[in-house]
Amino acid sequence: MADAITVRNLVVCRGRRTILHDFSIGLPKGKVTAIIGPNGCGKSTFLKAVNGMIPVVGGSICLGGRDVHDFSRKALSREIAFLTQTHDVPPDVTVHELVRMGRFPYRRLWSGSRREDRDAVEGAIRAVGLEAHAGQAMQHLSGGEQQRAWLAVLLAQDAPILLLDEPTTYLDVHHQLRILDLLRRINERWQKTVVVVLHDMNQAWQYADEVVVMKDGRLVCTGPPQAVLTPERLWDVFAVHTDIVTTCDGRSAIVVLRSDVSLQTSNLGKT
Numbered sequence: 264m265a266d267a268i269t270v271r272n273l274v275v276c277r278g279r280r281t282i283l284h285d286f287s288i289g290l291p292k293g294k295v296t297a298i299i300g301p302n303g304c305g306k307s308t309f310l311k312a313v314n315g316m317i318p319v320v321g322g323s324i325c326l327g328g329r330d331v332h333d334f335s336r337k338a339l340s341r342e343i344a345f346l347t348q349t350h351d352v353p354p355d356v357t358v359h360e361l362v363r364m365g366r367f368p369y370r371r372l373w374s375g376s377r378r379e380d381r382d383a384v385e386g387a388i389r390a391v392g393l394e395a396h397a398g399q400a401m402q403h404l405s406g407g408e409q410q411r412a413w414l415a416v417l418l419a420q421d422a423p424i425l426l427l428d429e430p431t432t433y434l435d436v437h438h439q440l441r442i443l444d445l446l447r448r449i450n451e452r453w454q455k456t457v458v459v460v461l462h463d464m465n466q467a468w469q470y471a472d473e474v475v476v477m478k479d480g481r482l483v484c485t486g487p488p489q490a491v492l493t494p495e496r497l498w499d500v501f502a503v504h505t506d507i508v509t510t511c512d513g514r515s516a517i518v519v520l521r522s523d524v525s526l527q528t529s530n531l532g533k534t
């Protein structure tokens with residue numbers, strides 16, 4: 264299986280701190296890869312580096328043999344669409360106007376709105392189920408509706424690689440699964456490469472072809488969910504006791520039994 268993104272010996276620093284240490288990985292083309300790891304381990308930093316948004320101190324990040332830093336911003340946006348964790352929306356921008364911004368990589372100077380742009384925007388709004396809100400200002404939408412609007416921007420961008428940083432934050436459980444189903448469908452129908460940061464290990468278990476486990480800015484391991492998300496590893500990485508159970512529909516799932524309370528309570532008396 265070819266890699267859509269090849270990362271070799273990546274080192275990223277923020278200020279004086281090294282956040283990613285000698286990080287090497289291949290993210291397989293046409294697959295759904297979930298990245299999991301504790302808060303602050305460098306997941307967002309990794310996605311931002313892949314999207315060429317932050318400087319790297321060492322190593323390389325290549326798309327089809329070409330370093331991401333050799334692409335112009337517009338050319339890279341035709342290859343990678345990135346849904347960040349937080350968003351700033353200019354006041355009074357409607358959902359439709361926002362999603363139209365996803366077509367920026369295809370705009371030419373002086374060209375008006377083309378039919379394919381309009382189709383892409385309307386298709387993306389439909390895909391996330393926001394048709395009824397298309398004319399509404401973003402600031403009047405709920406957190407979950409706003410999140411779906413941002414996802415529509417990503418879909419309208421129509422890049423072969425989608426990077427998503429916690430796309431299910433703010434969503435109720437129904438919409439979380441709807442978004443993950445949608446990503447799966449997009450992946451299967453158009454063979455897009457999806458790389459998604461998830462905190463819910465069961466979502467990674469169910470939706471990902473590959474899971475990347477990170478800790479302290481380093482790669483712990485990568486592989487199919489069942490091989491990677493073992494109770495032993497989840498203990499090592501998250502300090503939680505888990506079990507793998509069979510559900511009533513014959514599938515398997517991870518159950519979190521308890522966290523290592525002793526680790527937390529032993530610190531309570533310290534100031």
Ligand SMILES: Nc1ncnc2c1ncn2[C@@H]1O[C@H](COP(=O)(O)OP(=O)(O)OP(=O)(O)O)[C@@H](O)[C@H]1O
Pocket residue numbers: 277278282300301302303304305306307308309
């Ligand atoms: N601009 C910055 N300046 C300084 N430190 C930063 C900056 N951005 C991130 N960091 C630090 O880098 C580390 C990794 O942050 P990052 O956001 O990549 O973690 P994460 O794994 O995505 O965390 P979370 O699960 O909480 O979203 C954190 O300790 C964070 O404080």
